[in-house]
Amino acid sequence: ADSWLPTLKTDTPEQGFQLAIKMSRMGVKTAQPNMDVLKKGRAEYSNDAEDLIQVSHVVATNFATVAAANNYWK
């Protein structure tokens, strides 16, 4: 099957940010593959300011990795 993460390489910082979001989501999906549970969870965190701040923190941590992998798109 195709890999969901064939490379860390992206053409632009914005694509890199999208990849960081995907990695953050996969960090959850691999721990909890059940879509119903994930949908219920989404309803919770997506309406909770504190949770959304934590989501942004995970994206920031993954984006740091993607940015370094792309040499900051210099």
Added chain:
Amino acid sequence: ADSWLPTLKTDTPEQGFQLAIKMSRMGVKTAQPNMDVLKKGRAEYSNDAEDLIQVSHVVATNFATVAAANNYWK
């Protein structure tokens, strides 16, 4: 459409800090695009000391990436 993150390059550390804030906000907006929900969330976190400290932590994580991307504006 124009990208909201065309580059990580900024002229000054302060602009880099502003970009880190923008990235932190986008980390929330991409998870929750609904403006009404975001406004309600802002009313919550912006009056909560603990949440504001977490916001600053996300900005610090993103600023570390932007600073490295700009070679610390040496």
Added chain:
Amino acid sequence: ADSWLPTLKTDTPEQGFQLAIKMSRMGVKTAQPNMDVLKKGRAEYSNDAEDLIQVSHVVATNFATVAAANNYWK
């Protein structure tokens, strides 16, 4: 006995992500080896949006290490 972590080297980013998940799990298992307790814990965190976000944050931190170890699979 064979080591569960003989190397940080992986062929692809996706395998690197799997290794980061394994390292995150071992970070818990070494602190709490009792399988019954772990199973009960899994039932808790795997149905809690906030906990799943924290799990993703640990995976992101470990993935950063694995990605650097593999020179970002350039």
Added chain:
Amino acid sequence: ADSWLPTLKTDTPEQGFQLAIKMSRMGVKTAQPNMDVLKKGRAEYSNDAEDLIQVSHVVATNFATVAAANNYWK
């Protein structure tokens, strides 16, 4: 107007630590510019052990950036 963050350069590690504190505070102030709200928030977090530990964590994250920017004052 003068920038509050003209440079990441400081002469000593202690000044670097002071800058990291200033950056951590600005991470809050940019999210919540209202001084009354900030004063109320200070009364809360400055008497809460958990919050003070989180404040120290944000300072540590910003200090890592400032220290790298100054090549660890070698």
Added chain:
Amino acid sequence: ADSWLPTLKTDTPEQGFQLAIKMSRMGVKTAQPNMDVLKKGRAEYSNDAEDLIQVSHVVATNFATVAAANNYWK
């Protein structure tokens, strides 16, 4: 007396992970040397999914340092 942390050097990644666990424990023990308190604390966190996830996050942070110190055991 012998140092508990004479070096960051380890022969294998698994030993590096063990060292990261030891460093994480010492981060607690230096803050709270009283064994009775630590035992009571262990009973708490080792049965709490959220706490075990945080423990894994501290180990991941320390492991990143040990892995870099050993040049990722390349």
Added chain:
Amino acid sequence: ADSWLPTLKTDTPEQGFQLAIKMSRMGVKTAQPNMDVLKKGRAEYSNDAEDLIQVSHVVATNFATVAAANNYWK
């Protein structure tokens, strides 16, 4: 007056760990200089497993900086 942080240089990893603890404490003391408040806070966090884990996380973040500053005492 003498600086509490004249340098990040230490002779050994253990001294580096001690410095990371001192930096973590100063991150709190600069935010809350009142000793009575700090003593009350200590009584709280030093008997709370979760808080002690967070303390260890701050020490780990500061130790990463000190270790890099000392080139991992290679």
